[in-house]
Amino acid sequence: MSVDEMRVLEALEALGRRLRDQILKGEPPALEIPARTLANVVWDPKSKMLRLGPRKLRREFLDMGEAKKFMQTVLMLSLIVRARREGDYPTIRDLYYAGKHTIEYVDEHGRRRREETWDSQRESDSVIQDIEVATGLLREHMGILHDTKGKIVGRLIVRSAGDVIDCSRMGDGAYSIPPNPDSLEILEVDAEYVLVIE
Structure with missing residues (x-):
């Protein structure tokens, strides 16, 4: 542990x-x-x-x-x-x-x-x-997973488990937010604001 x-x-x-x-x-x-x-x-x-x-x-x-x-x-x-x-x-x-x-x-x-x-x-x-x-803990920190529902699309580049993902180049789809979003490393973002809907 x-x-x-x-x-x-x-x-x-x-x-x-x-x-x-x-x-x-x-x-x-x-x-x-x-x-x-x-x-x-x-x-x-x-x-x-x-x-x-x-x-x-x-x-x-x-x-x-x-x-x-x-x-x-x-x-x-x-x-x-x-x-x-x-x-x-x-x-x-x-x-x-x-x-x-x-x-x-x-x-x-x-x-x-x-x-x-x-x-x-x-x-x-x-x-x-x-x-x-x-x-004061997030459920992800408590090890509680949720069904993947959230998606990211736009001018954002992240690293996930060593892979670099460009969220502006997802074709007709979007990048699924993982159940542990804290594991994502934001490499580059070009956004005036971020809209989060749960």
Whole structure:
């Protein structure tokens, strides 16, 4: 495991340790996650980028309105940590299926209930994004791959795994952005702006 991989694993495990420490102190476990809302977006003039602001949301285990989201976050965190420890590189779809199961329980009125860990992949994707902002790690750094959907076309030359790729000479197509875009080295760019759509 490389130093970078160990740092990623450490950041992920630190989130779990904070929960463990709260429980050992007799405190109700809770997660603080930067709010991913439009009201919490600020312009950073130095980097000329939109960034998340200071607002945070608390996801508490003992709050009935937050208990499911809390469980989903801890479940997803455990799946990601396990994958990192085992050297796996799951897709977001793999993580959705790995965590999807039915929880059976008896409610406060004695009735048997069944509930899914998540109802759709959109829910599990949102939890991954929460873990990204809580740890400051991109999903690519956590070893989570996504289906290649993004394309590049235009006056941009990059190096990928030793190959030089001229994105202005792709014929009728475009260059597919790899699942780990940080591995690309930008050699030359002649653009007034870059438009990114996800």
